[in-house]
Amino acid sequence: MLRLLIIIVLPAFIHASSGIPRIQSLEYSDVQIQEQRKETAENLRRIASGEIPSLRFRLYRLKKEDNFFTVMAKTMLDHDTLSTVNNLETLWSHSPGDEWIIPNARGVAMRGDVAEIALKYKVPLSAVFSVPGHPGFYFIAGAKLAVEQKAFLNLTAFIRPVSGKVTSPFGKRADPFTHKEKFHKGIDIACEIGTPVVAAASGTIEFVGWKSGYGKTVIIDHGNGYKTLYGHLSNYSIAKGAKVKQGSKIALSGDTGRSTGPHLHFEVRKGGTPQRPLFAEHGS
Numbered sequence: 242m243l244r245l246l247i248i249i250v251l252p253a254f255i256h257a258s259s260g261i262p263r264i265q266s267l268e269y270s271d272v273q274i275q276e277q278r279k280e281t282a283e284n285l286r287r288i289a290s291g292e293i294p295s296l297r298f299r300l301y302r303l304k305k306e307d308n309f310f311t312v313m314a315k316t317m318l319d320h321d322t323l324s325t326v327n328n329l330e331t332l333w334s335h336s337p338g339d340e341w342i343i344p345n346a347r348g349v350a351m352r353g354d355v356a357e358i359a360l361k362y363k364v365p366l367s368a369v370f371s372v373p374g375h376p377g378f379y380f381i382a383g384a385k386l387a388v389e390q391k392a393f394l395n396l397t398a399f400i401r402p403v404s405g406k407v408t409s410p411f412g413k414r415a416d417p418f419t420h421k422e423k424f425h426k427g428i429d430i431a432c433e434i435g436t437p438v439v440a441a442a443s444g445t446i447e448f449v450g451w452k453s454g455y456g457k458t459v460i461i462d463h464g465n466g467y468k469t470l471y472g473h474l475s476n477y478s479i480a481k482g483a484k485v486k487q488g489s490k491i492a493l494s495g496d497t498g499r500s501t502g503p504h505l506h507f508e509v510r511k512g513g514t515p516q517r518p519l520f521a522e523h524g525s
Contacts, residue, residue, distance in 0.1 A: 433503055440487055
């Protein structure tokens with residue numbers, strides 16, 4: 242078993258004036274990029290050989306020309322590290338001006354109980370460290386995401402639950418009944434009543450029944466904190482507790498609940514928080 246002891250030489254909160262080294266540019270001429278790459282290479286060697294890595298963090302503010310993959314390549318990190326330590330919804334969930342945390346070792350960051358995290362990754366408690374400025378958020382050097390977790394970040398986890406045009410997108414909109422601005426927690430996809438609705442990803446049926454506003458509803462738990470909701474249905478094809486595979490029929494679309502016409506209301510939730518639904522074909 243690889244036993245890691247990581248030394249963090251950081252203050253308790255990360256912000257611009259905290260003294261944390263800041264990467265100004267991703268160009269190789271930047272001193273912090275040079276040090277980041279040198280330290281990361283050394284920590285890769287140390288972790289592989291069971292030696293003790295010395296962990297440091299840097300900050301980098303994204304520029305207009307940056308994307309996930311350029312930052313990953315220039316900092317010598319990987320998919321798992323950048324996506325988890327910066328709590329990205331997907332690999333495309335970023336904007337110019339976002340400030341990212343850049344560790345000098347590859348690993349995984351997650352929320353949870355320290356003892357449970359250590360047990361999950363089979364490391365001693367001393368190898369599970371708090372991410373500064375983020376209570377309850379921990380970094381485990383050398384750890385990796387499971388294949389199914391990467392699928393959510395790569396936008397390959399979900400498929401469209403029904404064919405049709407998106408008539409109301411995710412985010413702020415005018416409520417169709419009150420005409421006041423309101424946050425729309427999912428997307429509406431136009432379809433005729435009785436159109437087959439399929440599971441956007443494999444999982445376990447958590448709820449089948451009537452929900453206020455949503456009408457006849459199905460909720461699927463996909464694990465890894467993700468759930469999907471299918472609302473305004475006309476009928477169900479499954480029962481609570483059933484295991485379903487991606488693409489399998491779960492219901493028929495309808496017009497039940499608080500609805501202005503036949504359509505499917507579809508939501509993606511991560512840790513209970515609504516997320517912008519994205520499908521395997523990026524950008525849809």
